[in-house]
Amino acid sequence: TLGHGDRIAIADCGLPIPKGVWRIDVAVIRGIPAFQDVVKAIVSEMIVQKGIIAEEMRKKNPKQYDFIQEVLKGIPIEEVPHVKFKELLRDVKAVIRTGEATPYSNVILEAGVDF
Numbered sequence: 698t699l700g701h702g703d704r705i706a707i708a709d710c711g712l713p714i715p716k717g718v719w720r721i722d723v724a725v726i727r728g729i730p731a732f733q734d735v736v737k738a739i740v741s742e743m744i745v746q747k748g749i750i751a752e753e754m755r756k757k758n759p760k761q762y763d764f765i766q767e768v769l770k771g772i773p774i775e776e777v778p779h780v781k782f783k784e785l786l787r788d789v790k791a792v793i794r795t796g797e798a799t800p801y802s803n804v805i806l807e808a809g810v811d812f
Contacts (some may be wrong), residue, residue: 699808700808703790703808704749704788704789704805704807704808705789705792705808706803707732707735707736707739707803707804708792708793708797708803709794709797710796710797710798711800712786712792712794712803715783718786718787718792719791721791723793723795723796724795724796725796730797731795732799732802734795735793735795736765736768739806744808745769745772745806746772746807746808747773747774747806747807747809748765748774748804749777749804750762750774750782750805751776751782754803755776758801761802765804782805786805
C-alpha cells in the first residue's frame with residue numbers, strides 16, 4: 698500500500714537497485730514485460746502526483762521520454778541527473794524491474810490522493 702507522498706519506481710532490467718529496497722522483479726525475458734506496459738498498468742491503478750525521470754532520457758531515449766510525457770500528461774515531471782535518480786531509489790517503497798532493455802527506461806512515481 699502506498700500512502701500520500703510514497704514513491705515507487707518502474708525500471709529497466711539494467712538499473713542498479715539499492716540493497717534493502719523491495720524489488721519486484723517481473724522480467725521474464727529481455728523485453729518482456731515492456732517498460733511502457735508496466736507503467737500503463739501501474740498508472741491506471743494509482744493516483745500519481747509527480748513523476749521523476751533521468752534528464753538523460755530526453756536525448757538518449759526519446760521514445761520513452763515522449764511516452765512518459767503522454768502517460769503523465771498534466772502531472773508534474775521532474776528531470777534529474779541519472780546519478781541523482783539512482784540516489785532517490787534509496788527512499789522508494791519498491792522498484793518494479795521490467796524486462797525493458799533500452800537505456801534510461803526508468804521512472805519514479807509519487808503517490809497522491811483522490812480527494
